[in-house]
Amino acid sequence: MNVIGSRARKLPAPPHIVWASLVHPDAPGTRPWLNLLDDEVAPRVLEAQEPTRVLWSSLWPHRPDDEILLELESVADETLLRFTLRTAAEYPDESQTGHLRRRLNVLLFADLRFSYGQ
Secondary structure, eight states, X not given: OEEEEEEEEEESSOHHHXXXXXXXXXXXXXXXXXXXXXXXXOOOEEEEETTTEEEEEOSOTTOTTEEEEXXXXXXXXXXXXXXXXXXXSOOOOHHXXXXXXXXXXXXXXXXXXXXXTO
């Protein structure tokens, strides 16, 4: 797998809560956060190891060979979440690479973060 991009940020919830949000983003009683664009689809969970790892399928139907590895680490009462966008296909061009990375940043480090109330 070739790495397209990776980034880590803290989220204000413990790993077991973040893990559940990533595995079941539309669970009843949770705040919606997986706000997809018209050219995106909800990811499938390909692998999950509670509470440290989740592997998603691609969000982009036009890039079916992409995967998103989500790694969680406990930091005090918070979670350090790292995404690694990787692909078995060719690298996207520079513009598309920026778009893919930005979308993951928004979904995980804005939308998901705000779903925890912060």
